[in-house]
Amino acid sequence: MNRLNVELPGLKMKNPVMPASGCFGFGQEYAEFYDLSVLGAVAVKAATPETRRGNDTPRVAETESGMLNAIGLQNPGIDHILAHELPWLEKYDVPLLANIAGKTKEDYVLVAERISDATNVHALELNISCPNVKEEGLQFGSDPQMAAELTRAVKAVSSLPVYVKLSPNVTDIAGVAAAVEEAGADGLSMINTLMGMKIDIRTGNPILANKTGGLSGPAVKPVAIRMIYEVSQRVSIPIIGMGGIYSAEDIIEFFMAGASAVAVGTANFSDPFACPDLIKDLDRLLEEMEVSHISELTGRSWNKWEPNLSSSR
Amino acid sequence: MKKENLTVISQENLAPRIYRMKLKGESVRSMLTPGQFVHLKLGGRHPLLRRPISICDVEEDQLSIIYRVEGQGTSMLAEKKDGDTVDALGPLGEGFPITPSDDTALLIGGGVGIPPLYYLAKQLYDKGKRVKIILGFRRQEEMFLTEAFSRFGEVFVTTENGSCGTRGFVTDAIAKAGEFDVFYTCGPKPMLRAVEKAAGTNGYISLEERMGCGVGACLACVCDLKEAETDKSYVKACKDGPVFQAGEVVL
Numbered sequence A: 001m002n003r004l005n006v007e008l009p010g011l012k013m014k015n016p017v018m019p020a021s022g023c024f025g026f027g028q029e030y031a032e033f034y035d036l037s038v039l040g041a042v043a044v045k046a047a048t049p050e051t052r053r054g055n056d057t058p059r060v061a062e063t064e065s066g067m068l069n070a071i072g073l074q075n076p077g078i079d080h081i082l083a084h085e086l087p088w089l090e091k092y093d094v095p096l097l098a099n100i101a102g103k104t105k106e107d108y109v110l111v112a113e114r115i116s117d118a119t120n121v122h123a124l125e126l127n128i129s130c131p132n133v134k135e136e137g138l139q140f141g142s143d144p145q146m147a148a149e150l151t152r153a154v155k156a157v158s159s160l161p162v163y164v165k166l167s168p169n170v171t172d173i174a175g176v177a178a179a180v181e182e183a184g185a186d187g188l189s190m191i192n193t194l195m196g197m198k199i200d201i202r203t204g205n206p207i208l209a210n211k212t213g214g215l216s217g218p219a220v221k222p223v224a225i226r227m228i229y230e231v232s233q234r235v236s237i238p239i240i241g242m243g244g245i246y247s248a249e250d251i252i253e254f255f256m257a258g259a260s261a262v263a264v265g266t267a268n269f270s271d272p273f274a275c276p277d278l279i280k281d282l283d284r285l286l287e288e289m290e291v292s293h294i295s296e297l298t299g300r301s302w303n304k305w306e307p308n309l310s311s312s313r
Numbered sequence B: 001m002k003k004e005n006l007t008v009i010s011q012e013n014l015a016p017r018i019y020r021m022k023l024k025g026e027s028v029r030s031m032l033t034p035g036q037f038v039h040l041k042l043g044g045r046h047p048l049l050r051r052p053i054s055i056c057d058v059e060e061d062q063l064s065i066i067y068r069v070e071g072q073g074t075s076m077l078a079e080k081k082d083g084d085t086v087d088a089l090g091p092l093g094e095g096f097p098i099t100p101s102d103d104t105a106l107l108i109g110g111g112v113g114i115p116p117l118y119y120l121a122k123q124l125y126d127k128g129k130r131v132k133i134i135l136g137f138r139r140q141e142e143m144f145l146t147e148a149f150s151r152f153g154e155v156f157v158t159t160e161n162g163s164c165g166t167r168g169f170v171t172d173a174i175a176k177a178g179e180f181d182v183f184y185t186c187g188p189k190p191m192l193r194a195v196e197k198a199a200g201t202n203g204y205i206s207l208e209e210r211m212g213c214g215v216g217a218c219l220a221c222v223c224d225l226k227e228a229e230t231d232k233s234y235v236k237a238c239k240d241g242p243v244f245q246a247g248e249v250v251l
């Protein structure tokens, strides 16, 4: 019996598990460990119009149950990605979610338009939430009006479903979510990393060359769960949940909070087999829990308890 | 490259905070190239990331690593007892190439950059090459492996305080070591910079960069190339390296 297949706009998934953007490159490295066709989908590394060299190193630092990264959206640019990275993935039977970033609305529109032509891209994911690139991306993520405008502009040039990846580094995430839904977004991805910092007490300097970085890993999971719980009750489009998933139990928790699929980021670094192992464990756990299909769990926790969300801000 | 729970078969304290651990497992048989590394998972959710440690020696299904206790990950490694297991991914990266045309090799190692040169010295020696080895330490009490290296060639030691061998840094012993055709070096970045300046361009350097994934997917460990190629201006220390041709990357 298949308990795991889920269908989201554009993404017909064998199971609800995909690697998160930026944590899986374009798949080549992990394909040396297992057949990528076992995955529900793959969210590929962010594409920008031009080649990005990213930030200086050190770009990662470890924290309590998490990591900080300040990669800075390094990528070879849309032309190279179309010519060399995406065709390679064609041999796998797995839908792709193309992550898009840029400095201006025009950047997003250009990349969206071009990447929509790739035969194996099934949906777009607008990264309006990268905390590591100065004065870009993030501004779209923190302003509901700008986020909505960007969504509309991308919808106008692409026939693919558009997921908007929300930033947790805002005071009113549900407001941004509602605005992009209104503008035509087909789904949401949440959450991106939380802005953080680590200082080397021997030198007194921040460890990352960029000083600040995005926090990911188990440390951010409670934040992701709260935000998905809140947003999923405000919107009617599906949510791809992510942030600290390390076990099948974590995945169940994301679904109960309101997710319809999940993405796994940092766990791939701890263990290259994280995704296929999670898929197997999830199937077993659902059987144990006597859940006949994973999608029954979406939003199971809704309204069981009314958190005072406004006072927590 | 495989992932396997290797079994600890011995653990030995070589110098203050420096340990040699021997591990056993089938995947070790594929660890054939010196300069490659293993990526060890120590905690469950903390420490979260794997720790890169160089392959120091391999005998059939037995791997030796030498590591310095720095923080939580290496402390947990030091607590392992015989019979315990360590989750190891490896071999990872590109190691030291052995060039047929070069007859005399100069190996230059500093601190915990020394271990990978041991496996290299052994292979060069087995191939009939002449091997000279410069090993740099802070002080005499911190020395390790100097005896073991002497099986393969002449060993020159430097200590920063002059308590043994030449006083100063490894570069201060390069002239003493005499002629060589190719050099191989591993150690902290400032040392690599100095060696590159002093030893010329026919050589290989092994870089230590902070890593996320260790397999080439996260772009945590990139280094710039000196001569930007057309479609590529950077390399990944974990996948394209850690060993690079001298002069290839910006140090």
Ligand SMILES: Cc1cc2nc3c(=O)[nH]c(=O)nc-3n(C[C@H](O)[C@H](O)[C@H](O)COP(=O)(O)OP(=O)(O)OC[C@H]3O[C@@H](n4cnc5c(N)ncnc54)[C@H](O)[C@@H]3O)c2cc1C
Binding pocket: A061, A062, B037, B047, B049, B050, B051, B052, B053, B054, B055, B065, B066, B067, B068, B069, B070, B071, B072, B073, B074, B075, B112, B115, B116, B207, B208, B209, B210, B211, B242
């Ligand atoms: C390719 C490669 C080979 C290495 N080989 C050896 C070896 O043979 N023997 C040995 O003693 N050490 C070696 N190191 C360094 C070793 O990886 C670090 O000392 C170790 O990761 C420190 O972990 P920790 O938890 O004890 O320290 P912490 O300081 O608690 O580590 C915190 C974070 O910093 C990273 N980090 C700290 N120091 C380094 C470093 N020098 N290089 C890269 N990342 C670092 C850790 O991986 C971790 O993510 C190697 C490093 C690399 C990149």
Ligand SMILES: Cc1cc2nc3c(=O)[nH]c(=O)nc-3n(C[C@H](O)[C@H](O)[C@H](O)COP(=O)(O)O)c2cc1C
Binding pocket: A020, A021, A022, A023, A045, A046, A069, A071, A073, A099, A127, A130, A165, A191, A192, A193, A215, A216, A217, A218, A220, A242, A243, A244, A245, A263, A264, A265, A266, A267, B212, B218
């Ligand atoms: C090294 C690294 C690089 C990332 N790069 C991107 C990126 O290019 N685009 C993006 O939308 N998110 C990026 N992210 C965020 C992840 O996709 C994910 O939202 C976040 O890490 C939370 O999930 P996790 O805790 O499972 O890692 C990156 C995260 C990490 C750790």
Ligand code: FES
Binding pocket: B210, B211, B212, B213, B214, B215, B216, B217, B218, B219, B220, B221, B222, B236, B237, B238, B239
């Ligand atoms: S450590 Fe991830 S790319 Fe090198």
